[in-house]
Amino acid sequence: MRGNGGLRAVGALAMAVGLLGAALAPAQQATAASAPVPASLRSNLVAYYDFAHPVRGNPEWELDRGGSGTDIRLVNGGTRMRVWDRARGPVLRTAQISPATAGNDDWKAGVYDPGGVASLGAFNGVRETTVMGWFKMTGENPGLNSNSADPTDRYGAVGLAGVLSGTSQGHDVRALLELITVDGEMKVVALGRRLDGGNSATFAADADWTTLLPRGEWVFLAATFDYDDGTMALYRNGRPLPGFYTTTGDPWSVEGEPEPDTTSPTDPRGIKIGGSYPQNTREGNSCDCRMDDLMFLDRALTPGEILAQYRRTR
Numbered sequence: 001m002r003g004n005g006g007l008r009a010v011g012a013l014a015m016a017v018g019l020l021g022a023a024l025a026p027a028q029q030a031t032a033a034s035a036p037v038p039a040s041l042r043s044n045l046v047a048y049y050d051f052a053h054p055v056r057g058n059p060e061w062e063l064d065r066g067g068s069g070t071d072i073r074l075v076n077g078g079t080r081m082r083v084w085d086r087a088r089g090p091v092l093r094t095a096q097i098s099p100a101t102a103g104n105d106d107w108k109a110g111v112y113d114p115g116g117v118a119s120l121g122a123f124n125g126v127r128e129t130t131v132m133g134w135f136k137m138t139g140e141n142p143g144l145n146s147n148s149a150d151p152t153d154r155y156g157a158v159g160l161a162g163v164l165s166g167t168s169q170g171h172d173v174r175a176l177l178e179l180i181t182v183d184g185e186m187k188v189v190a191l192g193r194r195l196d197g198g199n200s201a202t203f204a205a206d207a208d209w210t211t212l213l214p215r216g217e218w219v220f221l222a223a224t225f226d227y228d229d230g231t232m233a234l235y236r237n238g239r240p241l242p243g244f245y246t247t248t249g250d251p252w253s254v255e256g257e258p259e260p261d262t263t264s265p266t267d268p269r270g271i272k273i274g275g276s277y278p279q280n281t282r283e284g285n286s287c288d289c290r291m292d293d294l295m296f297l298d299r300a301l302t303p304g305e306i307l308a309q310y311r312r313t314r
Helices: 003-029 039-044 118-123 303-313
Strands: 045-049 058-062 072-075 082-085 089-094 108-112 128-137 157-164 173-182 185-193 200-205 219-226 231-236 243-245 270-273 289-297
Touching: 039 045, 045 118, 082 289, 089 108, 128 157, 128 173, 128 303, 157 289, 173 200, 173 219, 185 219, 185 231, 200 231, 219 303, 231 303, 270 289
Parallel strands: none
Antiparallel strands: 045 289, 058 072, 072 108, 082 089, 089 289, 108 270, 128 219, 128 289, 157 173, 157 270, 173 185, 185 200, 200 243, 219 231
């Protein structure tokens, strides 16, 4: 997105989406899509966002259709961030607005509370987690680093979606899907942290990220985190992605007693989507993307469950 013309176009499109969404809401609620996961997973679906359900009376917030009731804010762009996509209907639009200016006007989504978000208590002392959803690259990623004095410097990561840690400043996470630079090369990764303030671990896909996430194409990504055995996995369009761990040893400190190993017994400070700092204090790792059907579960889904979920939401 470049210039005021792009913003006007997105704004007009978002207005059309709002009118159409209001007309379609009763019909949507009557379809099978109102059950985003099978009955076997409903108790594990902590948070779910389809960007077709504004919070009544506060449309700059998106309703959580998962079990926790953790509504999220559409930061900086508000209702303009709900746009109509020909393939998927109403979706979320995230973007860097002023790449040449140090600031915090990037379009992203999420929620943040320095005291912990109590509704996300399912991720307090959790043994497993899954983050998944649909993503489409729509512009140049990674974006220019608006916090750098070098006008050519770019961010070393592109934020997709994740759950923050219990001591997060808006960036540190427990479970995250993102793109990050590994040995000088951008990779699709699952990045997790078991202990607040502890080391993170990263599982990176082997394949070139532009092959996995080609611009203009919707792709279903999923990441699973097993904090007890210290493993992670990545999936693309329901299929496992070959990959590698970027660090050796025991970064999550899972070896030895006591068992089982879980995350820190603290409520996450929130959720971040399309970049860091959902409290809007800083711009970081912005994503020029569209997103849909974002799901956060308190269990590591099996390969079969992830394939079924891909087929259910495509």
